[in-house]
Amino acid sequence: MTRFVSHGPDPRDGRIYVLSQELQLAIDVALATDRPLLLSGDPGSGKSSLAPFYAREKRLRYYEHVVTSRTQATDLLWTFDSVRRLGDAQVHRGRLNDGAYVDPGVLWWSLAPESARTRGGLLHDSHRHDPLNRFQHEHATRGSVVLIDEIDKADPDVPNSLLVPLGSQEFTITETGTTVRREPDVAAPLIIITTNGERQLPQAFLRRCVTYTLPGPTPEQLVEIARLHLEHDGVPFDNEMFELAVALADELVHVRENEQHGRERLPSTAEYLDALRACRELNVRPGYAQWPLVRSLTLAKSPQQER
Template identity: 75%
Template sequence: MADLVSHGPDARDGRVYDMSEDLRLAIDVALATDRPLLLSGDPGAGKSSLAPYFAREHDMRYYEHVVTSRTQATDLLWTFDSVRRLADAQAHRGMLNDGDYIDPGVLWWSLAPESAHTRGGLLKPLHRHDPHERFYRQHRTKGAVVLIDEIDKADPDVPNSLLVPLGSQEFTVAETGTPVRREADAGNALIIITTNGERELPQAFLRRCITFTLPSPTRESLMRIARLHLEEEGVELDSSTLDLAGDLADQLMTVRKDEEVRRERQPSTAEYLDALRACRTLHLGPGHPRWPLVRSLTLAKSRQWER
């Protein structure tokens, strides 16, 4: 995976993930069928963390695109800076190369890295600095992992517009007529698409994906995840640390069963880790006089601003 400099509690550096056998099988099926893997599950369940973890584990190239309400399907394939090109043309800057105005999207990079590198042959190699260049050269044949994050935030036309390029693994850059096809020596491409279920996805899109729902957390899974993160952070897993992790896991499971909280939203694995980090740093936990506030800040998060 490309050298990621990632910091913060939601670092996407691919170093830690609690991978179940069922999820591994889902990935294997997606690779065997050459279909995207559509991941659903609670917010904070680990959907977005899977892609960088798998890429690092298998030494594959990694690309990601976080979808917003303004995302167009072509953004995942390419973007063309027509405004800058028009300005350059009006400034009479000589012969313009359309390749200078194309920015390959994550699907182009994953399926056809040589074509993306040269903008479909419009640019010579090393014509300009490219952030993917060094890693692409080292890992071109090892395949790629693509994360398309929160597809349900996009307009419903976006998933439908991706059906053909995802299915045929080819497309044409409209502004230049450049055909882009999957390169034979580019390796496998694992495309992971996440959804929080905020908007129903088109049935035609679902039929063309391998679908998997991450299960809700259990006490056992929370403890496994806590161990993985604490070990990665170099924390000694002594009895007091494990007892705290267990107590917080019990607290999260209790909160998830609370009817009032369930009507709002259920706390996730990510919030469990927040509570664990806070309690370790502040030297408090369940039973401490300040715990009820920490609980509401990290786990319950019911509409306290209305009270």
């Protein structure tokens, strides 16, 4: 039996994505209006995978920031190492270069890469590389895609604090007084923001975004996703694999439509791919003795398992 050449369950490398016409239109509208694209949908539905895919397809620089409960709005713009500066001030005499203690965030790099390299002109090293561009060895264009992942995990003040820099595409570094503006030869970035709906976002923030909710997957979409992933892993999508992909797609749709009671969330594409990998590796099929347990472990998780 041919085995997977596994690239991990969530590689986030932008190599595989099934982009619908509706989602492409949502991207086009966001670019035309110069607004962030706010994506909502079930966990595991592919919200976070869109940004690296689009960046790779369009050969754009790619940045991402995963939001946590500790995230502050300035973390996406810059951070300042005040502790290191204080230590240096106690050791060295003379004036310190504050630019040496500034680290540009994803929005700074996307809007003004030359400014980010020189810390707003405070450093002379204009050849400093871009450490946050995940595709830096492949793409060196003047356009970019920024993923701000799971914005709903942050304090409500965070999205509100991003309104001005996202709208004006400029901001001022508090510690140095340096103003950062989008550089003239840099295209406006495509900013993709995701939310799982765990916390209601401020209305002022929603008003300034293009919003799109990813619909639940159809069986046809799931089978196509299975084909792409299997072929990427070096597994031929033969009749046996096609039948397995179809059977699992039907199972997932059945769970979503008929077993919603008591669930905090519905299974989505990520669970489908987990079931596909498990069945492929363990040689399990719907109807086998092991199938009910595999199904409950991947597709039909109990509420206790989902927490």
